[in-house]
Ligand SMILES: O=C(O)c1cc(C(=O)O)c2c(n1)C(=O)C(=O)c1cc(C(=O)O)[nH]c1-2
């Protein structure tokens with residue numbers, strides 16, 4: 001009998017709540033409804049973690065980002081890879097049980113801002129739910145992987161909506177949001193009946209067409225905080241709920257984090273200003289009806305892509321002598337928030353990294369903005385950048401240490417108001433505008449002052465201060481897991497998987513895993529044995545264009561246990577300086593114009609040629625000369641459609657492509673010259 005045959009039959013809301021007493025299973029994205037990612041399992045501990053070894057690895061056949069947390073129930077693991085493919089495995093052995101491929105049309109790839117990723121499934125009563133990148137919610141038979149039903153969650157399939165987040169199940173509803181606010185959509189969250197897929201409710205996060213009635217009172221209230229001209233409606237306004245949710249069964253409140261405005265630049269989106277509710281907020285809804293209950297807005301009038309879709313954790317903390325039911329969040333904007341989850345009352349907010357857009361928060365929970373932090377005509381560096389001081393990579397909270405473990409980062413970027421901004425126009429020099437990105441900013445060609453960093457922060461949410469940290473070589477490290485064994489687990493951009501002492505931050509164990517890690521680990525128990533699993537596969541918005549590893553493997557799941565002795569699979573070297581493009585003739589005078597066109601059409605997928613190391617999409621500065629010889633075929637036909645590459649026929653002229661090629665070869669030549677210079681300097685130095 002297949003271990004999957006009866007799998008997941010007993011999983012429902014009561015079971016997820018009951019499991020939290022033992023945490024033997026990992027039945028939902030954040031482990032429990034409070035999304036703590038704190039496991040009570042302690043067989044693997046700070047005493048013995050040095051004996052952790054590989055139990056098995058499994059090849060996900062995935063070359064793009066893997067962001068899923070592996071769920072495990074009844075000895076079966078359910079994990080997703082890029083393009084929303086679901087894999088069910090025997091959790092103890094890694095043997096495949098079934099695979100479900102929703103067959104996302106590869107043309108949909110270009111509708112996503114941030115890689116064709118998926119963060120995992122939800123499980124309920126013998127069913128597995130996955131949201132596919134092209135906007136469907138699929139219900140699968142947990143035993144066989146057969147599809148039971150599929151519903152279209154999108155209100156308009158011509159718009160650039162995508163799904164990357166994991167659904168959550170509360171009672172008899174399965175809930176899913178979507179993304180798309182970089183291009184221009186109106187964000188909403190929808191609940192479906194777990195059995196039939198029939199829609200139960202939908203809540204929009206921003207007001208809609210001003211010529212039509214409001215969907216509910218929350219939209220009426222929100223509309224007062226947007227420019228009365230209704231200009232935002234051209235693009236949808238944004239506010240997409242593409243990742244975080246949490247649920248408090250006692251209060252019966254569903255919490256959801258909302259995204260940035262479209263376009264990013266408020267000057268262009270809502271010229272009269274305003275808070276633009278409910279962008280960049282946490283919102284409490286009635287999970288049964290979807291009715292709005294309250295909100296707290298972290299970034300009023302967001303103008304920096306400061307989403308609040310980042311991980312939400314619920315905990316009961318003692319603050320100033322009182323036990324408070326709190327909600328904790330570390331959104332992109334760089335502040336750590338503690339709010340009262342019963343009514344949204346602000347308790348505290350402190351920066352967990354350097355920030356330059358706000359000095360802090362007043363007692364009413366409003367940011368004190370720094371003069372000049374918004375939409376300037378001259379280039380200015382906003383810290384954090386739109387990559388966020390913390391992105392979707394899940395954090396975790398350990399009640400034993402009282403600490404939150406945050407994958408924090410800095411990815412410097414210089415912005416500049418785009419005065420020529422118009423919805424859907426292709427302003428040359430505006431990032432990926434040729435593909436429909438509409439941020440309302442240029443990425444200015446000015447070197448940022450800040451340096452990139454990636455840091456694991458252990459944060460005390462009561463004192464609102466750092467307790468310990470671990471520094472990494474690069475931003476964009478994995479989500480975290482913490483356990484009653486006094487451990488914190490995290491994978492890194494440079495392809496390692498690590499365990500720390502949760503109290504002190506001492507590094508206790510590490511292993512290479514062949515490629516960069518962005519996903520968060522999970523831990524679970526089977527036949528008396530504790531396992532730790534992590535899905536690896538470099539990608540996401542930062543990982544499309546750059547990486548911190550020299551070797552890569554395909555996306556994989558690694559599962560560890562004490563005494564595990566399986567052997568590590570091989571990975572391969574991707575690229576050396578000698579692979580830099582050479583021999584393409586070009587006119588150096590074409591380089592500047594080519595650079596602007598490159599920015600408009602190529603940058604956000606292919607990175608800066610020869611400067612970024614290349615991510616999970618090719619860096620064109622390392623193209624082979626044959627690719628450049630065939631470049632008209634690649635750019636003006638559907639030759640690469642199966643990989644998600646769109647045709648630029650009608651968007652670029654042959655002359656413009658020639659200028660882009662000049663920029664690519666010019667950049668490779670410049671990089672080669674710089675390396676030679678460096679070598680000369682270092683050899684004459686000794
Ligand atoms: O505005 C949106 O709708 C939206 C969606 C997504 C997504 O669905 O992945 C991301 C973002 N924004 C975003 O701003 C961002 O930094 C980001 C990173 C990632 C990722 O998976 O690495 N997704 C997203």
Ligand SMILES: [Ca+2]
Pocket residue numbers: 181182259260305307
């Ligand atoms: Ca966004």
